[in-house]
Amino acid sequence: MKKFSEEKLKEVERLKARYPERQAPLLMILHMACDEFGYLDDEAYSYISELSGVPKSKVYSVATFYSMYNQKPYGRYHLQLCKNVSCMLAGADDIVKYICDKLNISPGETTPDNRFTLSLVECLGSCGKAPAMIINKEYYENLDIEKVDKILAGLK
Numbered sequence: 001m002k003k004f005s006e007e008k009l010k011e012v013e014r015l016k017a018r019y020p021e022r023q024a025p026l027l028m029i030l031h032m033a034c035d036e037f038g039y040l041d042d043e044a045y046s047y048i049s050e051l052s053g054v055p056k057s058k059v060y061s062v063a064t065f066y067s068m069y070n071q072k073p074y075g076r077y078h079l080q081l082c083k084n085v086s087c088m089l090a091g092a093d094d095i096v097k098y099i100c101d102k103l104n105i106s107p108g109e110t111t112p113d114n115r116f117t118l119s120l121v122e123c124l125g126s127c128g129k130a131p132a133m134i135i136n137k138e139y140y141e142n143l144d145i146e147k148v149d150k151i152l153a154g155l156k
């Protein structure tokens with residue numbers, strides 16, 4: 001059964017005491033759950049609901065609204081490349097093709113060694129520095145093929 005570490009449980013209690021509105025710390029608790037469990041599934045939604053006092057249906061609807069909460073197991077490095085207008089106009093299509101060819105996967109897939117998962121996501125809020133991508137929690141902006149190549153080579 002999924003359960004937070006003692007340290008995370010203390011943090012949840014601290015957040016609940018700080019925010020009288022039950023739903024207020026939900027986004028933070030969802031982040032903690034992704035860190036702890038790797039991704040969110042039905043069992044995780046039940047656990048978070050019980051822990052936060054927020055109805056499970058609300059936990060699910062919030063978690064699935066945002067692309068930052070993993071809904072399935074991903075590779076060690078989760079590449080989330082923006083597919084919105086500013087990034088596409090700045091060359092994101094070429095970067096998607098390059099990453100797919102280099103890793104031999106399509107968007108939504110994970111490499112057989114479980115190192116990389118590629119997802120295409122909505123705007124990352126870096127339109128002024130497009131094309132943009134997040135790998136795990138780190139932002140990479142003003143991407144071009146050369147930069148992507150260096151980034152991928154640097155991931156151990």
Ligand code: FES
Nearest residue numbers: 082084087124126
């Ligand atoms: S359109 Fe890509 S970051 Fe906004």
